[in-house]
Amino acid sequence: MDLFYTLSKVLWTLAVPSNFVLFVGVLGLVIVFLGSRRSGLVLIALAVAGQLVMGFSPLSQHLLSPLEERFPPFIPGAERIDGIILLGGAEVPDIALTRGIPAVNDAAERVIVFAALARAYPEAALVFSGTSGVLDGGGPLESAAIREALVDVGIDMARVRFETRARNTAENAAFTRDLVKPNEGARWLLVTSAFHIPRAVGCFRAVGFPVIAAPVDYRTIDPAALNIVYSRAASGMDMTDLAAKEWVGLLAYYMTGKIGDLFPAPIERR
CATH class of the missing domain: 3.40.50.620 (HUPs)
Structure with missing residues (x-):
């Protein structure tokens, strides 16, 4: 099996933002139960903050727009x-x-x-x-x-x-x-x-x-209309995952010679 294909699938499952913040939150809970309350609560707070920012804020729109406007x-x-x-x-x-x-x-x-x-x-x-x-x-x-x-x-x-x-x-x-x-x-x-x-x-x-x-x-309306607030965290997270996949994909493809230009x-x- 092609190593690049296998690694890209496995590593992205772990690194996709919606999964990553969940893993961080679960890790925080585990650390709390193991007795390190302060460190665990910090991780839980970071996970919740990440969910709020990526789920409700215009972050994903600003990440997607440069990709969609490139051509x-x-x-x-x-x-x-x-x-x-x-x-x-x-x-x-x-x-x-x-x-x-x-x-x-x-x-x-x-x-x-x-x-x-x-x-x-x-x-x-x-x-x-x-x-x-x-x-x-x-x-x-x-x-x-x-x-x-x-x-x-x-x-x-x-x-x-x-x-x-x-x-x-x-x-x-x-x-x-x-x-x-x-x-x-x-x-x-x-x-x-x-x-x-x-x-x-x-x-x-x-x-x-x-x-x-x-x-x-297209997933964005216009470069001048990016500051939308999502009413459902799931919608914002989906768009964040989508944008992150493309930016990470561009970097990975460039580093492995699958594209000649980074962008x-x-x-x-x-």
Whole structure:
């Protein structure tokens, strides 16, 4: 099994902010019961403070905004587009395959925009990239789960090729390149969530497959409207986890050579 993939899954489970503050709080309780009341209460207080800040404050919005604003939205026009790539992550494989119905999550805009772009560029090749994200690889395939959803949004399945090995963004890039073997100068769109676009574009560039970013699924309203307060701590924590995953992912991918720039940007801005 790939060591990087295994470590990224295991370590992130421990380090994800919502889990980390819980672990700190539990550790504080254990220390209190072991007799070190003051040290334990400090850890419990830190855990509660972390939960309040990450759960209710605008912190997550400020973390997400630079990621989402890094690349501009793609506006379809008269330019030639040779292909469109959709990265997995919008589907819910367990539900879709068990119930036999389309099932998507809050990243469903990826599928909607993919279909719209497919209609805007009827001659473009279409590719879906993704497989099971389960650590042991035994989970249901994203590619199998997404088929019904693509049919429902009007995609001609005869146009779609499926890359079914990629477990992470770096593999999305490498395996999709191997599948389509793009010609030099080919113009391919990459559809994924806006917060994920910098890392995804960086991965495709690193394997010699430059793509045009088509960010979707925005989680922030506007850079001038970030100071919102969440009414549910769970909502704020979800967004904090999301932002932290991308920033940590950028650093980890840069340090391991999976992207060439720490924070990839549009070519004209570099």
